[in-house]
Amino acid sequence: MSETLTAWQLIASGDATLFAIVGLSLAVSLTAVVVAGIVGLPLGAILALTRFPGRAAMVVVLNGFMGLPPVVVGLSVYLLLSRSGPLGELGLLFTPTAMVTAQALLVLPIIAALTRHTVEDLWLEYREELSAMGVGWASRVATLLWDSRFSLVTVLLAGFGRAAAEVGTVMIVGGNIDGFTRTMTTTIALETSRGNLALAIGLGIILILLILLVNATAWGVRVWAVERAG
Amino acid sequence: MRAPASNLPLVFDDVSLSAGATTILDRICLTIGLGAPTLVLGPNGAGKTSLLRLCMGLLNPTRGVVSWGGRIGGGPERRAILFQKPVMLRRSVAANIAYGLAHAGCPRGLRAQRTEELLDSVGLSALASRPARRLSGGEQQRLALARALARQPEILLLDEPTASLDPAATRFVEEIILATAHSGTKIIMASHDLGQVRRLAGDVVFLVHGRLFEHADASDFFDRPATPQAAAFIRGDLVL
Numbered sequence: 273m274s275e276t277l278t279a280w281q282l283i284a285s286g287d288a289t290l291f292a293i294v295g296l297s298l299a300v301s302l303t304a305v306v307v308a309g310i311v312g313l314p315l316g317a318i319l320a321l322t323r324f325p326g327r328a329a330m331v332v333v334l335n336g337f338m339g340l341p342p343v344v345v346g347l348s349v350y351l352l353l354s355r356s357g358p359l360g361e362l363g364l365l366f367t368p369t370a371m372v373t374a375q376a377l378l379v380l381p382i383i384a385a386l387t388r389h390t391v392e393d394l395w396l397e398y399r400e401e402l403s404a405m406g407v408g409w410a411s412r413v414a415t416l417l418w419d420s421r422f423s424l425v426t427v428l429l430a431g432f433g434r435a436a437a438e439v440g441t442v443m444i445v446g447g448n449i450d451g452f453t454r455t456m457t458t459t460i461a462l463e464t465s466r467g468n469l470a471l472a473i474g475l476g477i478i479l480i481l482l483i484l485l486v487n488a489t490a491w492g493v494r495v496w497a498v499e500r501a502g
Numbered sequence: 503m504r505a506p507a508s509n510l511p512l513v514f515d516d517v518s519l520s521a522g523a524t525t526i527l528d529r530i531c532l533t534i535g536l537g538a539p540t541l542v543l544g545p546n547g548a549g550k551t552s553l554l555r556l557c558m559g560l561l562n563p564t565r566g567v568v569s570w571g572g573r574i575g576g577g578p579e580r581r582a583i584l585f586q587k588p589v590m591l592r593r594s595v596a597a598n599i600a601y602g603l604a605h606a607g608c609p610r611g612l613r614a615q616r617t618e619e620l621l622d623s624v625g626l627s628a629l630a631s632r633p634a635r636r637l638s639g640g641e642q643q644r645l646a647l648a649r650a651l652a653r654q655p656e657i658l659l660l661d662e663p664t665a666s667l668d669p670a671a672t673r674f675v676e677e678i679i680l681a682t683a684h685s686g687t688k689i690i691m692a693s694h695d696l697g698q699v700r701r702l703a704g705d706v707v708f709l710v711h712g713r714l715f716e717h718a719d720a721s722d723f724f725d726r727p728a729t730p731q732a733a734a735f736i737r738g739d740l741v742l
Contacts, residue, residue, distance in 0.1 A: 305684075397589055398589055398591075400555075400560055401585065401588065402590040403560055404558055404560060404582065404583045404585075405601075405602060405605045405606075405649075406579075406605055406606075411605070411695070415591070418593075419591055419593070420592075421592075427592040463684050490615075500633060
């Protein structure tokens with residue numbers, strides 16, 4: 273009980289260590305979602321609009337990769353970035369950049385697969401009208417992404433939720449270095465095993481509040497969108 | 503906006519359309535020229551919508567050839583279609599028009615002014631900033647009509663544009679259609695409403711079950727129908 277109290281005190285006092293960890297976690301996960309979104313949104317839309325041999329297999333793989341085990345993604349990126357790996361020269365292992373890369377890879381299939389699903393539904397509705405208006409291929413992608421913008425916000429938030437909550441990839445490629453690559457989830461894992469429960473609980477509370485905030489935002493966006501765009 | 507003679511007549515030369523084992527249009531031979539609106543008439547399932555989609559180039563015939571002014575394939579750049587249930591883009595009323603203008607090649611600098619003119623012409627100026635999907639059925643049809651007119655079409659294809667509208671909204675849409683026809687746009691319009699066909703048609707194309715039964719001047723069609731099916735349809739009997 274006393275640990276929980278101390279945890280709240282840490283939060284209330286604005287403990288510098290605690291908030292540095294929260295800040296880094298948010299920065300890493302938000303950047304990862306932005307990167308994954310820049311690639312995943314168009315990728316999903318293109319996959320929704322095009323028909324080519326092997327497309328079905330690609331859709332299945334993408335859907336399957338939504339459930340990629342974070343430790344496996346972490347391991348792959350570790351092998352890529354380790355000294356003897358193909359990108360070892362860059363010296364990125366155990367840096368926030370490595371964490372962003374790994375989380376972006378983890379979240380990319382989620383964003384691309386959900387975008388494909390959303391855009392494909394809308395494409396069925398828009399197809400003839402856009403063809404009749406002579407809308408070119410690139411414009412179709414842009415139009416469908418824009419017109420599903422409210423659903424896609426939810427998609428991005430789902431990606432953020434996944435990135436912010438995972439431990440495996442950031443632990444492996446970040447190394448959980450104090451003051452440099454320590455995130456909320458890795459700190460919770462470490463401090464729990466060390467018996468420093470107050471900090472772990474404090475971070476746990478903040479993490480849950482953040483996830484709730486993300487979901488409340490997603491909900492709010494939906495309601496607002498329905499009211500505004502019908 | 504007058505249609506250059508080069509794109510008309512529109513000729514269907516022995517055109518059939520099938521989907522799997524189902525024949526939707528069966529060996530249609532038809533010539534549509536310049537002039538007053540051509541109304542495509544027939545009971546539900548006659549193939550009216552498919553005929554319009556062939557005209558728009560959204561479908562290709564399974565056999566036979568559709569040609570424009572003697573040229574096969576392609577079709578006029580400036581043609582537009584108003585679907586029975588038009589899609590409202592998830593944006594404002596004005597943005598729907600601006601989108602149509604942009605894809606019709608209207609220069610950016612002219613779009614705002616053209617949008618205003620088009621909204622005014624269909625009586626939607628007051629609703630310009632409203633989300634399009636929030637409009638009533640009649641308002642959506644008018645918006646879709648304005649968006650089609652944004653292409654400054656030589657050929658305007660209309661698929662039962664007033665099917666779900668009340669009489670006042672129907673009259674408003676019909677007035678816009680007639681004004682568009684007077685300005686030189688060739689109208690080809692599907693309808694199963696005899697009163698509407700009498701009000702608008704220069705000539706009538708009568709389809710039943712994908713087959714062309716008659717193509718005649720409107721007055722001839724109503725006064726002297728050449729087939730028992732057309733006579734029955736005009737009397738209001740069920741055509742099976």
